Amino acid sequence: MYTEIFLRLEPLGLELVAESARRAGHDVRVIDLQVAAHDDYRRLLAEWRPDAIAFGLNYLANIPEVIDLAKMTKRLLPGSLVVAGGHSASFTAAEILEHAGGAIDCVVKGEGEAGLPPLLEAARGDRDGLQALPGVITMAGEGPPPVFADLDTDLPERDLLPHRRKYFIGVLDPAASIEFTRGCPWDCTFCSAWTFYGRSYRRRAPEVIAEDLARIREPGVFIVDDVAFIQAEHGFAIGREIERRGLRKRYYLETRADVLLRNREVFRYWKRLGLEYMFLGIEAIDEEGLRLHRKRATHSTNVEALEFARSLGITVAINIIADPDWDERRFAIIREWALGIPEIVNISVNTPYPGTETFATQAGRLTSRDYRLFDIQHAVLPTRLPLARFYEQLVRTQQVLNQKHLGLSALKGTAMQAARLLARGQTNFVRMLWRFNSVFNPTRQLADHARPVAYQMRLPAPAEEPVERDRLYVLRPPGRHPHKQADEAPP
Numbered sequence: 001m002y003t004e005i006f007l008r009l010e011p012l013g014l015e016l017v018a019e020s021a022r023r024a025g026h027d028v029r030v031i032d033l034q035v036a037a038h039d040d041y042r043r044l045l046a047e048w049r050p051d052a053i054a055f056g057l058n059y060l061a062n063i064p065e066v067i068d069l070a071k072m073t074k075r076l077l078p079g080s081l082v083v084a085g086g087h088s089a090s091f092t093a094a095e096i097l098e099h100a101g102g103a104i105d106c107v108v109k110g111e112g113e114a115g116l117p118p119l120l121e122a123a124r125g126d127r128d129g130l131q132a133l134p135g136v137i138t139m140a141g142e143g144p145p146p147v148f149a150d151l152d153t154d155l156p157e158r159d160l161l162p163h164r165r166k167y168f169i170g171v172l173d174p175a176a177s178i179e180f181t182r183g184c185p186w187d188c189t190f191c192s193a194w195t196f197y198g199r200s201y202r203r204r205a206p207e208v209i210a211e212d213l214a215r216i217r218e219p220g221v222f223i224v225d226d227v228a229f230i231q232a233e234h235g236f237a238i239g240r241e242i243e244r245r246g247l248r249k250r251y252y253l254e255t256r257a258d259v260l261l262r263n264r265e266v267f268r269y270w271k272r273l274g275l276e277y278m279f280l281g282i283e284a285i286d287e288e289g290l291r292l293h294r295k296r297a298t299h300s301t302n303v304e305a306l307e308f309a310r311s312l313g314i315t316v317a318i319n320i321i322a323d324p325d326w327d328e329r330r331f332a333i334i335r336e337w338a339l340g341i342p343e344i345v346n347i348s349v350n351t352p353y354p355g356t357e358t359f360a361t362q363a364g365r366l367t368s369r370d371y372r373l374f375d376i377q378h379a380v381l382p383t384r385l386p387l388a389r390f391y392e393q394l395v396r397t398q399q400v401l402n403q404k405h406l407g408l409s410a411l412k413g414t415a416m417q418a419a420r421l422l423a424r425g426q427t428n429f430v431r432m433l434w435r436f437n438s439v440f441n442p443t444r445q446l447a448d449h450a451r452p453v454a455y456q457m458r459l460p461a462p463a464e465e466p467v468e469r470d471r472l473y474v475l476r477p478p479g480r481h482p483h484k485q486a487d488e489a490p491p
């Protein structure tokens with residue numbers, strides 16, 4: 001739902017995986033189904049007849065779609081190797097294989113640049129032993145844990161995506177994406193970013209980042225890091241390389257309130273370089289909520305960070321997690337609080353994703369096992385209000401907050417920008433302004449629960465708190481020295 005309105009971004013992970021396969025000598029094409037239709041995909045298969053098809057499956061909500069596409073693929077090309085990889089595929093590998101009933105040959109867990117090339121090499125011969133490879137899981141069994149990729153070897157294959165003008169975030173239209181670091185050293189209970197990367201934190205070399213940036217044609221750049229500029233000196237080093245090359249872009253990034261306050265100077269420096277938009281995961285406005293999410297931040301830190309960002313003149317968006325337990329009064333408190341600050345406020349619904357601590361402890365309470373509802377806009381845990389009333393409150397709150405920025409008076413400020421974009425033929429931002437009510441709609445949200453469910457999510461064995469972390473990790477924590485780029489930054 002979110003990506004139908006506010007943004008659509010290039011699939012950076014898939015481009016990196018594509019480049020790793022190309023470097024290994026394969027002829028590679030990429031199709032992005034955010035932009036292309038299933039029919040385009042079918043046509044590509046029929047005309048090009050690839051030997052291997054690799055699905056990027058970062059988002060849990062896309063699992064049924066990918067399973068159905070895999071089944072269609074095997075019917076068209078029975079001899080092909082069908083693979084799935086990505087964030088969500090890594091946490092649900094065994095059940096995906098089961099749902100696909102043989103249409104997916106294997107799942108590659110972890111980082112695709114490290115996992116896919118050896119798999120393609122091995123698949124040239126006898127396919128029986130593929131499960132012996134690191135990170136690979138087939139119906140016959142599972143190999144050793146996945147290995148870390150070297151972040152400075154592959155630059156994303158941006159030339160493989162034909163519809164680059166379709167990628168945008170708000171007024172950064174068009175926008176490309178770039179990665180400076182990978183992983184997160186914090187351990188919030190609702191998040192699977194840290195469990196995927198074994199709580200590691202790695203940096204790309206500033207020269208490599210500048211080279212990557214220099215190849216980007218788009219004026220807007222979305223920095224995909226979970227928490228940007230945890231280490232100030234890395235941010236400064238990247239900035240110096242950018243200045244040295246004379247690169248000028250408009251940037252969007254996401255970070256934490258405490259990091260913003262700790263590293264004020266680096267954010268000030270990046271404002272000069274072109275930083276315009278920032279997303280802060282505030283999550284809760286009370287200490288109890290922050291403690292439950294294990295955010296390791298206080299409300300006063302969050303408020304101070306917002307003030308600092310304002311003083312820089314950066315447009316800030318924040319997120320608040322709505323708990324299914326909320327009643328009308330709690331929604332009203334959030335509305336009041338959010339209307340009192342100038343920032344853009346986004347509301348998501350607390351959703352236990354596989355790979356998170358909350359999934360390990362709360363899966364027994366799930367009211368739905370339909371993957372498609374796990375998009376943080378639907379309630380999959382019991383609601384205190386009747387479900388219809390919960391959605392009414394949620395959408396009403398989103399509408400009120402949205403009006404704050406997209407209402408007619410607010411639009412006066414963006415009218416010039418919109419006109420400039422239209423003059424350049426970029427329509428993504430302008431279209432987004434009119435779509436909110438058709439996409440965010442309580443009746444539609446409620447109706448989504450009544451759809452027939454072809455594939456049911458598998459539940460984990462109940463876990464005690466605290467959850468044993470080894471059970472959650474995809475990539476194992478690198479320990480003190482085993483990987484040259486692994487830096488442990490304490491929360």
Ligand code: B12
Pocket residue numbers: 002003007008009010011012013014016017054055056057058059060061083084085086087088108110111112113115116149179183190191192193224225226348353354375376
């Ligand atoms: C950037 C980002 C976005 C961008 C998406 C850009 C895009 N088109 O991909 C935007 C802002 C649109 C977005 C939106 C959402 N996001 Co998001 N997002 C991220 C973020 C911060 C970084 C992803 C990224 O680009 N990483 C860098 C690249 C290089 O890594 P990668 O994509 O993971 O790819 C690597 C591996 O996954 C793997 N891989 C990927 N594809 C393939 C394919 C094959 C075949 C193989 C073998 C391997 C492989 O190899 C790649 C290279 O190492 C992650 C957090 C994270 N650390 O992963 C969250 C994350 C993926 N998002 C998340 C969520 C919840 C959402 C939203 C639902 C939230 C929201 N309302 O905003 C929406 C849903 C969007 C949708 N399409 O349904 C969750 C995923 C939860 C889940 N399990 O489904 C994550 C993990 C954040 C979190 N803290 O929990 N997101």
Ligand code: SF4
Pocket residue numbers: 184185186187188191192193194226227256281
């Ligand atoms: S700080 Fe952000 S990325 Fe890191 S664990 Fe918490 S929510 Fe996830």
